[in-house]
Amino acid sequence: MHSVSLLAAILASTSLVAGHxxxxxxxxxxxxxxxxxxxxxxxxxxxxxxxxxMYQASSPAFVLPGGFTDNKQMSCEGSANxxxxxxxSVNAGDEIDIFWEGATGELKxxxxxxxxxxxxxxxxxxxFVFDYITSCNGDCSVFDAxxxxxxxxxxxxxxxxxxxxSDLRATMKGKPEQYYPTSxxxxxxxxxxxxxxxxWTVKIPSSLKSGQYMIRHELAAVHNPxxxxxxxxxPQMYIACIQLDVKNGGDxxxxxxxxxxxxxSPNGDFANISVLSGSFDPAKVxxxxxxxxxxxxxxxxxxxxxxxxxxxxxxxxPTKATTxxxxxxxxxxTTKASSPSPTTSTSGAAATSAKACRRRRGITxxxxxxxxxxxxxxxxxxxx
Ligand SMILES: *[C@@H]1O[C@H](CO)[C@@H](O)[C@H](O)[C@H]1NC(C)=O
Ligand SMILES: *[C@@H]1O[C@H](CO)[C@@H](O)[C@H](O)[C@H]1NC(C)=O
Numbered sequence: 001m002h003s004v005s006l007l008a009a010i011l012a013s014t015s016l017v018a019g020h021x022x023x024x025x026x027x028x029x030x031x032x033x034x035x036x037x038x039x040x041x042x043x044x045x046x047x048x049x050x051x052x053x054m055y056q057a058s059s060p061a062f063v064l065p066g067g068f069t070d071n072k073q074m075s076c077e078g079s080a081n082x083x084x085x086x087x088x089s090v091n092a093g094d095e096i097d098i099f100w101e102g103a104t105g106e107l108k109x110x111x112x113x114x115x116x117x118x119x120x121x122x123x124x125x126x127x128f129v130f131d132y133i134t135s136c137n138g139d140c141s142v143f144d145a146x147x148x149x150x151x152x153x154x155x156x157x158x159x160x161x162x163x164x165x166s167d168l169r170a171t172m173k174g175k176p177e178q179y180y181p182t183s184x185x186x187x188x189x190x191x192x193x194x195x196x197x198x199x200w201t202v203k204i205p206s207s208l209k210s211g212q213y214m215i216r217h218e219l220a221a222v223h224n225p226x227x228x229x230x231x232x233x234x235p236q237m238y239i240a241c242i243q244l245d246v247k248n249g250g251d252x253x254x255x256x257x258x259x260x261x262x263x264x265s266p267n268g269d270f271a272n273i274s275v276l277s278g279s280f281d282p283a284k285v286x287x288x289x290x291x292x293x294x295x296x297x298x299x300x301x302x303x304x305x306x307x308x309x310x311x312x313x314x315x316x317x318p319t320k321a322t323t324x325x326x327x328x329x330x331x332x333x334t335t336k337a338s339s340p341s342p343t344t345s346t347s348g349a350a351a352t353s354a355k356a357c358r359r360r361r362g363i364t365x366x367x368x369x370x371x372x373x374x375x376x377x378x379x380x381x382x383x384x
Contacts, residue, residue, distance in 0.1 A: 020061035023051045023240045024101035024119060024198075026088060033088050035101075035240075041081045050086045052214075052241040053079040061103070062236035065226060065266040074260035075145040075216065076241035084243050087140050092249035093206030098217055098240065100198045106175055107194070112168025114197030122198040124221040125164070125172050125179055126275055127190040127235070130155045130289055131202045132216040132263075135254055140212045140243035149257025150216055153205055153296050156189035157287045164191045177223050180275045186282040190219060205296050210249035215242045216260070220288075225274040234271055237264075252295045263289050 023035035033050050037043035038057040054061055055073045063073045072078035090096060102120040107113050113121040132150035136143040163185050172179040179191065193200050202215060219238040226234035264270055270288035274280060 020057070020059050020103040021101055021120075021122060021238065022054065022057060022061060022103070023242070024099040026051060026096055026098050026242055028088055028090055028094065028096045033086070036081065036084065046081060047085055049084050050088045050243045052076040052082045052084045052243070054239055054241075055079055059103075060236075062221070062238050064231065064236060065234040065264075065271040066231050068237075068264045068266040068271065069261045071146050071259055071261040074237070074239065074263065075148060075150075076239055077144065077146045083141055083143055083145075084241075085141050087212055087243040087245040089245045089247060090204055092204055092208045092210070092246050095201050095203045096215075096242070096244075098200045098202060098242065100193065100200070100219070100238075100240075102198075107171060110171040110174075112165045112171045112195060114195055114199075116197045122190070122194050122219075123175075124177065124219075124223055124236075125168060125191040125194050126177075126188045126223050127219060127221040128155065128157050128287060129189040129193060129200055130216075130218040130220065132218070132257075133205075133208075133213050133254065134216065134257060136212040136214055136243065138212065140214055140245075143212075143214065143243075145214060145241065145260075147259060148214075149255075149259060150263065151254045151257040151293045151295075152290050153293055154202065155287045155289065155292060156192075157285050158282045159187040159189075159192070160185050160283055162187035162192075164188070165195055168195055178276075180280060181282050190221065193219070204244065204246060205250075205252065205293070207250040207252035207295050208246055209251065209253055210247050211245075213244050213246055215244060216240075217242060220270075222273050222275050225276055226272055235264075235273065254295075255293065258290050 022038055025032050025034045027033075034045050034048065035051045036049045036053050036057075037045045038053055040046075054076055055063060055067075055078050057079060063070075067073040070078075076082060088096065100122040102108075102123040104123060105120045106123050107121040109117055110121075130152065131154040132152050134145065134148040134150050164179055164187050168191060169179050179188075200217065202217060204213075217240045221236040221238065224233050224236065268288070269286065273285075275282075
């Protein structure tokens with residue numbers, strides 16, 4: 001009995017470690033704002049970041065269906081060191097690029113990851129990407145997002161007019177986390193993210209009134225379908241909350257939005273999605289969550305909630321006008337005002353490497369008396 005529970009604990013901790021990752025940095029107009037150091041609250045980077053610490057960021061970093069109805073877990077609250085101290089200054093209508101980093105090096109240097117070698121690529125390739133926004137009602141650095149209403153500004157599922165690269169398909173098979181569909185068309189939004197160098201682009205609606213806002217950028221990984229009675233299974237939601245100071249805005253105020261606890265049902269079609277089965281039909285995948293706000297200045301992203309092809313907006317396909325939607329978006333794009341400097345600008349080379357994680361685990365095991373010095377070194381490595 002004892003050894004069985006010990007084994008279970010070891011297996012659990014192994015999967016937790018394998019599951020984490022975080023925002024490496026957010027870039028905008030040639031500037032870069034590093035994500036928080038999730039291992040050491042006192043790190044210098046943490047006084048300069050605009051990205052909040054995710055719920056249980058250091059492990060497992062995701063929220064499972066059992067947590068879908070928890071407003072705090074689902075909105076980056078309930079973590080130490082929140083909110084973030086800074087906001088990134090952007091103009092309404094601008095784009096920000098969010099770079100994800102895996103906590104483990106499974107995909108490092110592997111084909112299909114967009115030549116990313118500076119740090120670990122994001123490790124999952126099947127899943128949705130959602131972008132929500134809420135007003136901070138003033139200063140984001142003191143905003144409690146627990147009961148915020150979230151407005152969806154973009155979402156993406158599987159683009160059936162596109163295909164995962166053969167390189168990334170082979171890489172995922174070797175991970176091993178085989179990609180479904182195993183052949184033929186179907187590019188999951190998350191595969192696109194990995195192929196693009198673990199990057200996702202979010203466009204701030206140009207109609208939005210000036211003010212401080214928080215982006216709730218969410219990766220929903222679906223590689224471990226829910227099994228009855230196993231609370232560790234189901235879609236894994238990786239939620240990044242990024243604080244923005246939006247300038248030169250339009251006239252639009254956000255609608256009331258949806259509280260984080262009401263975005264997805266813990267027992268709905270999305271929570272139950274089973275992409276690994278032979279009967280899985282990628283063409284029938286509905287995009288979960290509320291519709292995309294019609295105030296997003298694009299005739300395409302109207303949030304019908306179906307067929308990803310028609311809803312892959314500019315956020316999903318910033319450089320490739322592969323769909324009518326993207327083409328329309330491109331045509332509608334106005335000249336971008338030059339971007340002011342963000343309030344912070346730090347080295348984007350932050351690296352929560354597997355090495356750092358191992359080191360940190362080693363530290364935890366050792367006596368706590370020498371706790372700070374190795375952590376400081378780790379932070380320095382991370383920032384160098
Ligand atoms: C999802 O699965 C649960 C059992 O785990 C079931 O009770 C529920 O009805 C399913 N939901 C849908 C929408 O099929
Ligand atoms: C939204 O999209 C759906 C199909 O994707 C379409 O039937 C509907 O007319 C669109 N609504 C608007 C207001 O554009």
